[in-house]
Amino acid sequence: MSNILVTENVTKKFEGLVAVNKANIVVKENSFTLLIGPNGSGKTTLINCCTGILKPTSGRVMLGDTDITGWKPHQIYDVGFVRTFQIPLPFIGLTVLDNVLGAMRNIGESPVKAISKRTWVEEEEKNMIHAMEILAKVGLDKHWNLPSGALGAAQLKLLEVAKGLSSGAKIIALDEPIGGVDPASAHEILSHVAELKSEGLTFLVVEHRIDIAAPFADYIYAMDLGTIISEGPPEQVLNDPKVIEVYIGKGVEAC
Amino acid sequence: MTTKNGMITKIKDYMLLREVMVILVILALLTFLFTSRGVPIILTIFIDFAIFAIITMSLNLETGYTGIPQFGRVAAVIVGAFAVGSIPGRIMARFMGFPWGIEYASDTVNFKVVPQITALLASNWLLSLGFLVLSLTVAALSGAAIGWLISRPAIRLKEAYLGISLLAFGDFFMWVGHNWKGMVGGSVPVNVPDPFRIFAGNRFTIIVLVIFTIAFLVFVFLNKLTKSPFGRSLRMIRDNDMAAAAAGKNIVTVRTRSLVIGSALAAIGGGLYVLYVGSVASIGFSRLTFTFWPWAFMMLGGIGSNIGVLLGVFLLCILRTMIVIFRSQWFGFLLVVGIDPLWLEFTLMGAVIIGVILFLPYGLVPEKIEPMLPANRVKRVLAGRQ
Numbered sequence: 300m301s302n303i304l305v306t307e308n309v310t311k312k313f314e315g316l317v318a319v320n321k322a323n324i325v326v327k328e329n330s331f332t333l334l335i336g337p338n339g340s341g342k343t344t345l346i347n348c349c350t351g352i353l354k355p356t357s358g359r360v361m362l363g364d365t366d367i368t369g370w371k372p373h374q375i376y377d378v379g380f381v382r383t384f385q386i387p388l389p390f391i392g393l394t395v396l397d398n399v400l401g402a403m404r405n406i407g408e409s410p411v412k413a414i415s416k417r418t419w420v421e422e423e424e425k426n427m428i429h430a431m432e433i434l435a436k437v438g439l440d441k442h443w444n445l446p447s448g449a450l451g452a453a454q455l456k457l458l459e460v461a462k463g464l465s466s467g468a469k470i471i472a473l474d475e476p477i478g479g480v481d482p483a484s485a486h487e488i489l490s491h492v493a494e495l496k497s498e499g500l501t502f503l504v505v506e507h508r509i510d511i512a513a514p515f516a517d518y519i520y521a522m523d524l525g526t527i528i529s530e531g532p533p534e535q536v537l538n539d540p541k542v543i544e545v546y547i548g549k550g551v552e553a554c
Numbered sequence: 555m556t557t558k559n560g561m562i563t564k565i566k567d568y569m570l571l572r573e574v575m576v577i578l579v580i581l582a583l584l585t586f587l588f589t590s591r592g593v594p595i596i597l598t599i600f601i602d603f604a605i606f607a608i609i610t611m612s613l614n615l616e617t618g619y620t621g622i623p624q625f626g627r628v629a630a631v632i633v634g635a636f637a638v639g640s641i642p643g644r645i646m647a648r649f650m651g652f653p654w655g656i657e658y659a660s661d662t663v664n665f666k667v668v669p670q671i672t673a674l675l676a677s678n679w680l681l682s683l684g685f686l687v688l689s690l691t692v693a694a695l696s697g698a699a700i701g702w703l704i705s706r707p708a709i710r711l712k713e714a715y716l717g718i719s720l721l722a723f724g725d726f727f728m729w730v731g732h733n734w735k736g737m738v739g740g741s742v743p744v745n746v747p748d749p750f751r752i753f754a755g756n757r758f759t760i761i762v763l764v765i766f767t768i769a770f771l772v773f774v775f776l777n778k779l780t781k782s783p784f785g786r787s788l789r790m791i792r793d794n795d796m797a798a799a800a801a802g803k804n805i806v807t808v809r810t811r812s813l814v815i816g817s818a819l820a821a822i823g824g825g826l827y828v829l830y831v832g833s834v835a836s837i838g839f840s841r842l843t844f845t846f847w848p849w850a851f852m853m854l855g856g857i858g859s860n861i862g863v864l865l866g867v868f869l870l871c872i873l874r875t876m877i878v879i880f881r882s883q884w885f886g887f888l889l890v891v892g893i894d895p896l897w898l899e900f901t902l903m904g905a906v907i908i909g910v911i912l913f914l915p916y917g918l919v920p921e922k923i924e925p926m927l928p929a930n931r932v933k934r935v936l937a938g939r940q
Contacts, residue, residue: 352796376802388797392789392858396925401790402801405783410811413784414775416928423783423927427935440939446923462801 303328303470303501304349304380309358311344318344320525321358326470326503331496331515334505336522337545342505343385345522346472350382351375382472383463385505387455391448395439395458398447399430402462430465436491437461438484453480460488470501477508489515513537576865576918583872595875600762601830602871604769608823610848610867611776611860616816618858619780620809621792623713626704626720627820628844632727632836633700634693634821639738639834642689643747646671656736659744671747679752686749689825697821701814709809724841731836743835746828765826772819776860779815786926788812850903853910856917865918870906877902
């Protein structure tokens with residue numbers, strides 16, 4: 300498997316605070332790479348640096364052979380890398396369906412084509428069929444016509460995942476896709492992600508719920524205070540004393 | 555599920571009822587004005603309505619759909635007015651062998667040249683039509699250019715900062731026009747050749763028809779534009795620009811497009827206003843009339859709802875005209891307590907804005923949240939899934 304996403308010494312400083320410190324991660328093509336770490340360890344900041352929401356202070360982000368460091372989010376979307384947000388950011392003036400459709404491409408986004416319905420309506424219909432399939436997979440197909448503002452917190456989370464999955468990207472960064480979602484649905488979402496992985500997609504997932512997410516992971520990176528403290532296959536990282544320490548504190552001897 | 559559907563239907567009925575009620579109120583007021591004052595006042599209201607409908611719908615595209623706090627609507631309107639006041643007349647003057655440079659705008663030359671141009675236009679309907687089309691094209695192009703120019707420094711700002719810069723742009727253009735004698739006469743109004751003179755006695759009625767038709771076309775155009783994937787991108791950026799960027803939308807491009815289209819339409823509104831009035835006085839294009847009134851119309855009608863905006867404009871144009879006509883007759887008593895009814899027009903605008911914010915935050919006809927795909931296609935997709 301080749302490397303699809305590589306960060307080389309990515310550092311992000313906010314004034315004096317070093318949020319991410321020389322992070323080197325490698326996401327292999329067609330893998331489920333899990334990024335774990337306690338609150339404030341810099342996971343989301345790292346994702347933000349990779350997807351153009353933030354500009355890294357130093358270091359490089361490579362997508363395949365392309366250097367995407369400092370690109371704008373829509374440019375990164377164009378080369379096939381999308382992300383979802385930890386705090387759902389729905390478009391409240393749109394239906395659930397259009398939230399998902401908005402993450403897809405349609406020729407009618409150009410104002411010249413938009414006024415002539417013929418040019419975009421076929422593509423839109425095809426997109427809608429695809430969007431409804433994705434909504435069904437996250438269990439939101441019954442609510443397709445609701446304003447997205449009417450959804451509950453967990454449903455918004457699912458909508459966020461659906462937006463990420465619909466984009467047709469080859470690599471998707473999911474920022475806490477199952478936070479606040481009940482265990483059964485959480486498992487279902489991740490199973491769906493695994494299914495998409497088998498179709499050839501790559502996932503970089505930030506998640507706290509290690510118990511649910513770890514069984515799906517191929518490779519895990521653990522972060523603390525902005526640095527990668529451990530990496531490897533799940534069993535190895537989860538049994539790493541450093542990882543256990545940052546998650547549940549020092550062992551009995553240290554007390 | 556049935557109760558839910560029942561509720562949705564109820565809400566839909568309620569909304570339809572609102573539209574019908576507003577239309578009834580408008581008709582009642584129009585009937586009252588018609589019986590008490592006759593046809594001319596109705597035509598004046600129609601012209602007011604149509605011009606402000608164009609301007610307010612363009613504002614709605616930028617503010618209601620794209621989320622740009624457009625406090626400088628007057629900028630594009632004024633540029634459209636200047637363009638119509640300065641360019642087509644000069645082209646005519648050039649061909650007829652009159653002075654067409656800076657002198658064209660000086661009052662001593664202007665008041666001699668313009669009537670001769672108008673006389674020539676009145677002799678040939680093709681020439682009149684050509685002049686009208688040329689004027690509107692020039693207005694739209696200048697508006698689009700100014701929209702693009704304004705968007706360059708402004709587009710990277712957000713919210714209040716963007717609003718203030720746009721507000722400043724609006725006043726900037728007014729003062730440029732007021733002091734630049736060579737363009738449209740500065741503080742002395744410049745006359746505009748009249749393409750409608752050919753209709754002689756029916757001039758007024760034809761103007762109403764023409765402006766009405768253009769307003770209707772703008773309405774159709776904006777409805778198509780906003781109920782499309784482009785309209786969806788606008789709303790995505792309005793609701794959350796960061797999430798829209800992550801979904802692949804180029805925020806700067808989409809916002810610029812919205813500003814360019816909106817400004818071109820507003821400039822057409824300004825150009826039509828100038829053709830109707832027959833002269834350009836830059837000081838007359840105040841931010842009160844061409845920024846804050848459209849804001850009040852839009853807020854009353856429903857932000858993000860084209861049909862709502864139309865109703866809001868119509869209702870307030872009628873109320874405004876009624877106040878102007880009847881203020882001394884009905885509100886003369888206010889003078890006793892030292893309030894001049896002359897200012898009631900402005901009080902009305904303030905009252906409307908406060909009332910809308912308190913009691914009707916979504917306006918008379920709130921934005922409809924519905925799929926961009928036409929309903930029959932949606933049904934087909936849903937049927938295909940069963």
